[in-house]
Amino acid sequence: MLRRIVFTATLAIVCAAQAQVTSERLLDATSEPQNWLTYSGSYASQRYSALTQIRPSNVDELELKWAFQAQSLESFETTPLVVDGVMYLTEAPNTAVALDAKTGRLYWRYQYNPTADARPCCGRVNRGLALLGHTLFMATIDAKLIAIDAITGQPLWQKTVADAAAGYAMTLAPLVVKDKVIIGVAGGEYGIRGFIAAHDAATGDEVWRFYTIPAPGETGHETWAGGGDAWQHGGASVWVTGSYDPKLDLTYWGIGNPGPDWNPTQRPGDNLYSDSVVALDPDTGQLKWHFQFTPNDDYDYDSVQVPVLVDLPTASASSGKLMLWGNRNGFFYVLDRVTGEFIRGRPFVKVNWASGLDESGRPLETPQPLGSVTFPGVQGGTNWYSPSFSPSTGLFYLSAWENYGSVFRPAESEYLAGRTFVGGIPASPLAGTNNVPGIRRGAINNWTEALGNGAVIALDPRTGQQRWRFPTTDVSSSGILTTATDLLFTASRDGYVYALDARTGALLWRASPGGQGANGPISYAVDGTQYVAVSSGNGLYVFGLRD
Amino acid sequence: MAALLVAAARAAAQAPHAGQYEQADIELGAQLYAGHCVVCHGERGDAMPGANLGSGKFRHAEVDRDVTALIRAGIPGTAMAPSAYTDTELGALVAYLRNMGSVNLSAVKLGDAARGRALFVGKGNCASCHRVGAEGPRAAPDLSSIGAMRTPATLQRALLDPNDALLPTNRPVRAVLRDGRVVTGRRLNEDTFTVQILDANERLVSLERADIREYTVSTQATMPSYATSLNDDERADLVAYLLSLKGPN
Numbered sequence: 001m002l003r004r005i006v007f008t009a010t011l012a013i014v015c016a017a018q019a020q021v022t023s024e025r026l027l028d029a030t031s032e033p034q035n036w037l038t039y040s041g042s043y044a045s046q047r048y049s050a051l052t053q054i055r056p057s058n059v060d061e062l063e064l065k066w067a068f069q070a071q072s073l074e075s076f077e078t079t080p081l082v083v084d085g086v087m088y089l090t091e092a093p094n095t096a097v098a099l100d101a102k103t104g105r106l107y108w109r110y111q112y113n114p115t116a117d118a119r120p121c122c123g124r125v126n127r128g129l130a131l132l133g134h135t136l137f138m139a140t141i142d143a144k145l146i147a148i149d150a151i152t153g154q155p156l157w158q159k160t161v162a163d164a165a166a167g168y169a170m171t172l173a174p175l176v177v178k179d180k181v182i183i184g185v186a187g188g189e190y191g192i193r194g195f196i197a198a199h200d201a202a203t204g205d206e207v208w209r210f211y212t213i214p215a216p217g218e219t220g221h222e223t224w225a226g227g228g229d230a231w232q233h234g235g236a237s238v239w240v241t242g243s244y245d246p247k248l249d250l251t252y253w254g255i256g257n258p259g260p261d262w263n264p265t266q267r268p269g270d271n272l273y274s275d276s277v278v279a280l281d282p283d284t285g286q287l288k289w290h291f292q293f294t295p296n297d298d299y300d301y302d303s304v305q306v307p308v309l310v311d312l313p314t315a316s317a318s319s320g321k322l323m324l325w326g327n328r329n330g331f332f333y334v335l336d337r338v339t340g341e342f343i344r345g346r347p348f349v350k351v352n353w354a355s356g357l358d359e360s361g362r363p364l365e366t367p368q369p370l371g372s373v374t375f376p377g378v379q380g381g382t383n384w385y386s387p388s389f390s391p392s393t394g395l396f397y398l399s400a401w402e403n404y405g406s407v408f409r410p411a412e413s414e415y416l417a418g419r420t421f422v423g424g425i426p427a428s429p430l431a432g433t434n435n436v437p438g439i440r441r442g443a444i445n446n447w448t449e450a451l452g453n454g455a456v457i458a459l460d461p462r463t464g465q466q467r468w469r470f471p472t473t474d475v476s477s478s479g480i481l482t483t484a485t486d487l488l489f490t491a492s493r494d495g496y497v498y499a500l501d502a503r504t505g506a507l508l509w510r511a512s513p514g515g516q517g518a519n520g521p522i523s524y525a526v527d528g529t530q531y532v533a534v535s536s537g538n539g540l541y542v543f544g545l546r547d
Numbered sequence: 548m549a550a551l552l553v554a555a556a557r558a559a560a561q562a563p564h565a566g567q568y569e570q571a572d573i574e575l576g577a578q579l580y581a582g583h584c585v586v587c588h589g590e591r592g593d594a595m596p597g598a599n600l601g602s603g604k605f606r607h608a609e610v611d612r613d614v615t616a617l618i619r620a621g622i623p624g625t626a627m628a629p630s631a632y633t634d635t636e637l638g639a640l641v642a643y644l645r646n647m648g649s650v651n652l653s654a655v656k657l658g659d660a661a662r663g664r665a666l667f668v669g670k671g672n673c674a675s676c677h678r679v680g681a682e683g684p685r686a687a688p689d690l691s692s693i694g695a696m697r698t699p700a701t702l703q704r705a706l707l708d709p710n711d712a713l714l715p716t717n718r719p720v721r722a723v724l725r726d727g728r729v730v731t732g733r734r735l736n737e738d739t740f741t742v743q744i745l746d747a748n749e750r751l752v753s754l755e756r757a758d759i760r761e762y763t764v765s766t767q768a769t770m771p772s773y774a775t776s777l778n779d780d781e782r783a784d785l786v787a788y789l790l791s792l793k794g795p796n
Contacts, residue, residue: 085753086751098751100741100743100751100753102753103741103753103755105736105738105741105743105753106735106736106743107735107736107743107745107751107753108735146795147795149678149681149685149689151685151745151749151750151751152678152685152689152745154678154689154691154692154794155691155692155794155795156680156681156691156795157795158795202681
């Protein structure tokens, strides 16, 4: 009898342990393609699935398996995590949900109510969770970091990361590296001083903090010339999840715009590390290298895009360890991720704010006369929409906003704590139209060829050249997923979800859930069935092959 | 440490209808409320947005007759469904609703929370099923925030009569699948075609009803009563400890 009890107890422990997402599992996430363990699918952030059940030859047999309707009417930007048949996602602003990944039925729902101090600039949104062991981590719009038991949905600890009343917010999915939870703060339109921080996953205590604007005496502080306190209110926020290279032991994060956004004369100098990528030691937060895409930014060209890590031994970087970056400023960059050295870069959309890049990757700026149109416009050639890299095709894919421009009109802004601090308002080149389209699109399309168009584009990192493009009437806020069967899944603002041939860009399948796509699509499998999950409007739509 | 007595009734003068209702009616109303209304409206009557029952004032009803009619008819277009209470029960419910914010139905002795914690992990054996913070199993409901969700009287009642305190949504279930496997655990969610369970191995399990041969929902709590295994002082300590559990920050 005693032996039987011991056996039962051991079995229980083994079963419980199966669901643990250890840091080792996170390192090797691509070896379990049935799961989606981090925001971008793996530390390399390629948003690529090795699953092969859905193929070009049968993709037209996809059908809706289930949909999850959020209680919130905010933009649905969360990338779900999937672990052994359980899906974890967030509803805006800060509700965590666990559901059965096969049926979409809920296990639990934990609703955190942000304080009234929360003032995210551009929507009360959230992009997802991180997971370690049995604990989920959620960053909130009132700048709290909350740990949640993944099995019961009960909060375990809660830490105040920054002062929400001063404009600090968090909208990103955290990144777990080893035993730490790495996050960054939004608030670039409120005169914050941005930072990236690591918290102990067990206790929530902050372990290190890297300010994205150097303090007096620190290297780079001189790039905030002009005296005064420009550096203290210079923005440089962090609102999209970074990446991690375990072999180099470096974590990479994209940094947002300097503030005030559109009036660079209030902050002379390059404004490091705004509009940069930084490589940090994940144990200490120490800066190893940085590369700045847009010095002294005039246009709100946040560089918060997901750093995509790729190994291409034939590339010109000595190590072949590359970082691919389709930047909001309209240039596609290939960097050496060991050193941060610039390898190549070229525009992927119409660009006139710079005529090109010099040999170090610095833009050759060509500011347009006051009142004329600058390309790309204020929302950029792309933005936070997750790109994808397919090791199978060797191509890099992103959602591009083509032929899209803005008229920038800088104005002096006074910093007042907790108030917007943006330095003017960009205008549409076309009277009567809105140049800064809302995060949510209207029911009737008001985006026409007069303002530009969207496109899914495929870029060759070996040359920087475009290999194909799939044009769309409306621009897109959706991320991209590629699969080992050379399929590409994405969504659009005009209500479609579709699959393209990743080699040619040919349209292979589409569905019409009818809402705006705003998250990064993922793929996973349960009990041998492959699914593709993508947001549309206020819900998540999950497709699989016909039974 | 001297035990603290929570007064049976406090600030009666603040309640416009106090004294107007029989204590027996209030008690019956409290039982009915705990059996039905509490699921949506919560212990303190404030769980539904826009309806604070604990205030004794109601948006859709002024006099008692209105309250009675509302409970009977429900509110169309909302989750407030029609009901079939007797007149006696309706009167009792109104009596309780009018007083729930100002009257505590039972004198609950609160002891020492530190001693209560020792009982929780020791003699009471509560920690063998319940989880607090990051410690303990998940078989029974997580109690990390229970002090923010339950009144002293409810906690005491749960210790004395766990079956009475067991919410229908939390009932233990047992499913025998067509392939012979048996899944036992705590019900989390269910619908016409599926059931979601936190199973005995602490796994989140979703079952298709079509795959289930036999499905049993128990009204018997797996938790034992502490009416005799703990004395009054020990229960008072335990209630004090449970009340101290307010969740993180």
